[in-house]
Amino acid sequence: MLYAFYKKRRERLEKKLEAVKKREAAALAREQKNDEERRENLKGVPGHFAHGLNFYKYFWIFFICCFLGVVIETVFCLVTTGRLMQRTGLVWGPFNLIYxxxxxxxxxxxxxxxxxxxxxxxxxxxxxxxxxxxxxxxLQETVTGTVSWDYSNYPLNINGRINALYCLFWGILALVWIKELYPRLNGWIERSVSNRYGKAITWLLVVFMLANSLVSGAAVMRWQQRYDGVPATQTWQTAMDEAYPDDVLSKIYPSMVRTKNKV
Incomplete structure (x- = not known):
């Protein structure tokens, strides 16, 4: 009886051990596959106009993340607050330069x-x-006299601009980005963006983002001038007043708050 009991127990333990070994082998295989995919994505497509880390690759990373960052933060705010909030940083399209x-x-x-x-x-x-x-x-407060976030109520913050918790988030983001997202994005850019027309498309997007940034900066600057009571005496000021009055900019930048004075 005792022998039979220990025999069954041993068989159960051996089965559990075998299951553990299979799971470990499967996990190792997945890790090896991920490593191989990462190497392949980082290898890219030799001869592609954006191969490696050149200007074109950096711009495509910049452009895509300007858009994806807005999408992700919008979804995050919707999930956490139940409200659909505007998270863009430019006046034309769902783009934010910070991302x-x-x-x-x-x-x-x-x-x-x-x-x-x-x-x-x-x-x-x-x-x-x-x-x-x-x-x-x-920089935002120095140039425009506004801030878009304030961490003064968070512990271990520095002048309300950053805090320990968000530094931890940045650390996690860096891990996920470098280990997982960047290699995949690198491979996608070199395999999906046309090598024949890619440079032309890139420069069109460069011009668009530069114009978008300049107009956005001018609109916010004029917004601050209106707040300070500065009348429109130049053509660009009149154009900004007509195209981007206070009510329009308040919708584009709902989290932007004026400080008492520029730094």
């Missing part, structure tokens, strides 16, 4: 660590992202 520049910055500074230990990517992303977010907040 695009942030993606380029993470790629340029951290892509070489794709095969390194995750902690270096995390730490690098936390420091780099925190510094970038702080700079963006400072």
């Amino acid at each position: 695009g520049i942030g993606a380029v910055l993470l790629t340029a500074c951290l892509h070489r660590f794709v095969t390194k230990n995750d902690r270096w990517l995390f730490l690098g992303g936390a420091v780099l992202g925190g510094a970038f977010e702080y700079f963006c907040s400072w």
